Amino acid sequence: MNGVTVLTESETEVVVVGAGPTGLTLAYELALAGVETLVLEKLPRRVEQVKGGGIQPRTAELLESRGLLEPLLERVTPGEPVGGHFAGLPVPLDCAPWHTRHPFPIAIPQWEIEEVLEERVAAAGTRVLRGATVSEVEPDDEGVSVTAGGLRVRARYLVACDGGHSTVRKLLGLPFPGRPGTHQAVLADIRLSTVSSLVPRQLGHMSTLMRRSGDHWAMLAPLGGDRYRFTFGHADPADPSDQADQSDQADSTRDSPVTHEEITNALHALYGPETTLGGVDNSSRFTDATRQLEHYRAGRVLFAGDAAHIHPPLGGQGLNLGLQDAFNLGWKLAAAVQGRAPGDLLDSYHSERHPVGAQVLHHTSAQRVLADPNPGEDVAALRDIFTDLLRLPDANRHLAGLMSGLSLRYGSPGGHPLTGRRAPDADLVTDAGPARLSTLFATGHAVLLDLGGTVPADLDLPPRVDLVRATCTDDLGAATLLIRPDGYICWAGDGSTAAGPTLVAAIADSLAKMS
Structure with a gap:
């Protein structure tokens, strides 16, 4: 043609x-x-x-x-x-x-x-x-x-x-x-022929996998056998006056090939010359852009x-x-x-x-x-203080919820205290037998969970909303829960609203708002 x-x-x-x-x-x-x-x-x-x-x-x-x-x-x-x-x-x-x-x-x-x-x-x-x-x-x-x-x-x-x-x-x-990248690092899936005593033998907490030496920093994560995930970079001192130049350099070199030589140099600098690169399965660069x-x-x-x-x-x-x-x-x-x-x-x-x-x-x-892989005195002090804070149960719980996504709540506080929160994966007994709450969402439907037996059997629900009657030994905080397909509660009732037209109106309103 x-x-x-x-x-x-x-x-x-x-x-x-x-x-x-x-x-x-x-x-x-x-x-x-x-x-x-x-x-x-x-x-x-x-x-x-x-x-x-x-x-x-x-x-x-x-x-x-x-x-x-x-x-x-x-x-x-x-x-x-x-x-x-x-x-x-x-x-x-x-x-x-x-x-x-x-x-x-x-x-x-x-x-x-x-x-x-x-x-x-x-x-x-x-x-x-x-x-x-x-x-x-x-x-x-x-x-x-x-x-x-x-x-x-x-x-x-x-x-x-x-x-x-x-x-x-x-x-x-x-x-x-947003903010362009100011630092660049390498991510490589590698194989090691020989390893020194400094190389981690198994996965552990990230803090145990990190290592710094001279102007290099790295995280070496064992993947099984001779395979490792190697993340590394240079801990160059940060100079605020050079931030624009650092950003330009990080962005301009992001797509340049990662060489075996630079991987080998980083391995030797951090894990000793007896750590030998056997092969590179793949590699790429990334920055800290936001x-x-x-x-x-x-x-x-x-x-x-x-x-x-x-x-x-x-x-x-x-x-x-x-x-x-x-x-x-x-x-x-x-x-x-x-x-x-x-x-x-x-x-x-x-x-x-x-x-x-x-x-x-x-x-x-x-x-x-x-x-920061090259922390100054002030950042080092901040790390010490923050580490102490993480040992406090309430502070640890807060950050654990933040990092895990478990504390996420959609919408503004108000109304029923459960609204917008994730539904816990409770053990239920349904008409079909024992079940976990999570198994009710395999079809991607929303679920109207009736724990009090007060929802009318002939309730006309919207499409792709399943009525499930169950009992639960745990207190879920409400007698009736309307749970979105993504597992978040969009409406909760104590049983007094579980009557035909009132409940249908509450469900319709909840589905319309959702957030």
């Missing part, structure tokens, strides 16, 4: 751009609701790099509610369970006070998370098209037209899950305000994961923030596509998740100071 590209026309309800953990989770959520979805991924094949290798407790709860956690647990990196961290300080975070069945972060390489999710997405009938680089995005009042290679797709909505350098965001010319979109929705285009926010990679927050974006957005977008949503439900994705993203940017910025 003399070099002329012939476009293949296609239609779908939703296009998801990006087949990372966020995009694949969203695609699965949409598939559960029966929404026709096409996933476009520019990479021809998955990069088998550890990257974000930790699932935080709240994310684990959400994955378990969809039956996605069990296959992931078969791929856990060997090691004893250990509490999370704040800024790498040597006090594990204790999630036990938050009453979760998953009190520890779970170490799983990101590419294995993606593999499991893509298998489930494919089994649900959703197509993932690889090697499809998006070149045009044209939104209008009715939908979005997308061009990727020789394919042109028309969809009702598009969700950009295509990372911190989002092509979709750039094509739409949306600003990505940015966030002002709006997660631009008409028919929405943003999730790193396409919406980036921050210093401290505490495994990025992967988990993106997955929780997807769980929040999926059921809302499905309801909008299928005409079941109240007018402002889809807008609640931004109003709920943008503050959560801003909070993560805020506390990772604080951690960035505390975790």
Whole structure:
């Protein structure tokens, strides 16, 4: 055709751009609701790099509610369970006070998370098209037209899950305000032929895996056998007057190849010359840039994961923030596509998740100071004080809830004290027998949980809301709970409102507000 590209026309309800953990989770959520979805991924094949290798407790709860956690647990990196961290300080975070069945972060390489999710997405009938680089995005009042290679797709909505350098965001010319990177580091999956006594033998708390020597800092995490995840950089003294130059340098060299020589030099500087590099499976560079979109929705285009926010990679927050974006957005977008949503439900994705993203940017910025690999006298003193604070149960509980996502509450305080909080995974006895609360959400439906036997059997519920009658030995704080598909309580009653028209009105109002 003399070099002329012939476009293949296609239609779908939703296009998801990006087949990372966020995009694949969203695609699965949409598939559960029966929404026709096409996933476009520019990479021809998955990069088998550890990257974000930790699932935080709240994310684990959400994955378990969809039956996605069990296959992931078969791929856990060997090691004893250990509490999370704040800024790498040597006090594990204790999630036990938050009453979760998953009190520890779970170490799983990101590419294995993606593999499991893509298998489930494919089994649900959703197509993932690889090697499809998006070149045009044209939104209008009715939908979005997308061009990727020789394919042109028309969809009702598009969700950009295509990372911190989002092509979709750039094509739409949306600003990505924030702070550029001032420091650069390397992440490499490596194999070691020989190791010194300084090399960690098993996974442990992050503070036990960190090492500094001269102008180098590193974290070496054993993955089993001779495989390690090696994160390292140079602890150059910070000079505020040079911040702009540092930012320019960090950004300009981010895409330069990582050489075996620099990996070897860092290994020898930190772990001795007897530590020998056997091979490099993959490597990349990253910076401590901090940015966030002002709006997660631009008409028919929405943003999730790193396409919406980036921050210093401290505490495994990025992967988990993106997955929780997807769980929040999926059921809302499905309801909008299928005409079941109240007018402002889809807008609640931004109003709920943008503050959560801003909070993560805020506390990772604080951690960035505390975790400075070349701390001055003042920062060293601050680390000592903060370490003492982490040993206080209330302070530890607060930061454990923050880092794990277990303390997240949607909406403003007011009304019933349970509204907006996550529903605990309680043991129930239903008409079908014993069950955990989390198992009621495998279909992606909302659940009206009747613990008092007062909800009328003939109650006319909205679509995709299941009535479950049960008893529970634990006091959940209410006789009737309306729980969203993402596991957050949007309405609670003590039994006095559990009468036909009144309850239906309360449910309808709760579904309309949601936040």
